[in-house]
Amino acid sequence: MRVLVTGGAGFTGSALVRKLLEASPDVVVLDDLSTGHRRNIDDLPITFIEGSILNERQLTEAAEGTDSIVHLAAMGSVPLSIDDPAACNEINVTGTFRVLEAARAQHTRQVIMASSSAVYGSNPALPKSERDWVRPMTPYAVSKLAGEQYTLAYQDCYGLDALAFRFFNVYGPRQDQNHPYAAVIPVWTHALLTGQPLLVNGDGSHTRDFIYVDSLAALLTDAVTRRVSHPEPINAAFGTETSLNQLIAALEAATGVSAEVSYREPRAGDVLKSLADNRVQQTLFPDVPAVGLEHGLAETVRWFRAALRG
Numbered sequence: 001m002r003v004l005v006t007g008g009a010g011f012t013g014s015a016l017v018r019k020l021l022e023a024s025p026d027v028v029v030l031d032d033l034s035t036g037h038r039r040n041i042d043d044l045p046i047t048f049i050e051g052s053i054l055n056e057r058q059l060t061e062a063a064e065g066t067d068s069i070v071h072l073a074a075m076g077s078v079p080l081s082i083d084d085p086a087a088c089n090e091i092n093v094t095g096t097f098r099v100l101e102a103a104r105a106q107h108t109r110q111v112i113m114a115s116s117s118a119v120y121g122s123n124p125a126l127p128k129s130e131r132d133w134v135r136p137m138t139p140y141a142v143s144k145l146a147g148e149q150y151t152l153a154y155q156d157c158y159g160l161d162a163l164a165f166r167f168f169n170v171y172g173p174r175q176d177q178n179h180p181y182a183a184v185i186p187v188w189t190h191a192l193l194t195g196q197p198l199l200v201n202g203d204g205s206h207t208r209d210f211i212y213v214d215s216l217a218a219l220l221t222d223a224v225t226r227r228v229s230h231p232e233p234i235n236a237a238f239g240t241e242t243s244l245n246q247l248i249a250a251l252e253a254a255t256g257v258s259a260e261v262s263y264r265e266p267r268a269g270d271v272l273k274s275l276a277d278n279r280v281q282q283t284l285f286p287d288v289p290a291v292g293l294e295h296g297l298a299e300t301v302r303w304f305r306a307a308l309r310g
């Protein structure tokens with residue numbers, strides 16, 4: 001079995017490649033290293049192609065002979081998509097379209113696409129079910145909605161086995177705290193371990209459904225190995241709601257460091273509350289266990305401590 005992971009040198013992708021290698025001997029990664037790192041996958045026995053999903057030649061080479069493509073490559077940042085919506089549209093919408101076309105040309109049997117809980121946008125319903133209406137509020141969220149709908153339409157029109165997962169907030173080892181739009185857990189973990197204050201956008205009552213990256217990798221690997229498909233998008237999370245203030249307390253417990261917290265204005269486009277209805281996921285993937293926040297944060301802190309030691 002041959003599997004292409006686009007964006008496989010990134011945070012989620014490198015966890016997925018590790019999990020796939022336990023199940024499938026042949027993994028190809030296509031990544032332009034715009035936010036991913038070679039060091040994330042350096043030690044792994046895979047075929048690495050440094051290139052873009054927007055480059056037809058590189059994409060064709062990467063997709064050749066694949067049974068499944070897990071499409072993770074994207075502009076993954078909401079603020080960056082607001083600053084540069086054209087680039088977001090090109091990478092996330094056109095890029096997904098090109099991946100689907102490559103799959104069609106190479107007779108790849110399955111495409112799994114990384115969508116986002118951001119598609120729910122201004123819909124205040126909680127928990128968020130895949131049948132709820134969507135109202136994306138940012139170019140990033142619109143691009144993810146377009147990508148997932150393209151992916152599912154290719155299943156209808158061309159007989160690909162498709163899955164469109166709406167990832168909720170993913171965290172874990174190798175998540176990058178260094179770029180200006182990094183996610184909250186790596187930024188705060190790094191800040192706590194290096195004695196810096198935690199900056200909170202809003203009053204800390206915003207909630208998120210955090211999913212540990214190895215759980216997500218297990219979900220995606222199970223989807224690949226059993227070649228699961230589904231006609232509608234699927235929430236990827238375990239249905240746990242954590243406020244940012246609760247997260248700070250959990251991080252203090254995991255690091256043993258007490259936080260100096262500074263609250264500031266909420267960010268444009270930030271969703272107030274987020275919690276997944278994960279019944280579809282549980283029905284399709286009953287054997288993938290949830291990893292609790294306490295354990296996931298302990299592993300994350302362990303990795304950051306080791307990285308800081310160099």
Ligand SMILES: NC(=O)c1ccc[n+]([C@@H]2O[C@H](COP(=O)([O-])OP(=O)(O)OC[C@H]3O[C@@H](n4cnc5c(N)ncnc54)[C@H](O)[C@@H]3O)[C@@H](O)[C@H]2O)c1
Nearest residue numbers: 007010011012031032033034035036052053073074167170
């Ligand atoms: N991390 C989360 O909480 C989260 C939540 C919802 C959805 N997602 C989605 O999951 C996917 C993976 O995100 P991540 O958090 O691992 O981010 P990441 O930035 O670590 O991974 C994305 C990878 O894609 C690569 N990439 C970007 N543009 C590319 C291109 N044109 N061609 C080839 N490679 C390219 C990057 O170099 C990087 O390695 C993305 O599609 C993201 O939108 C992530």
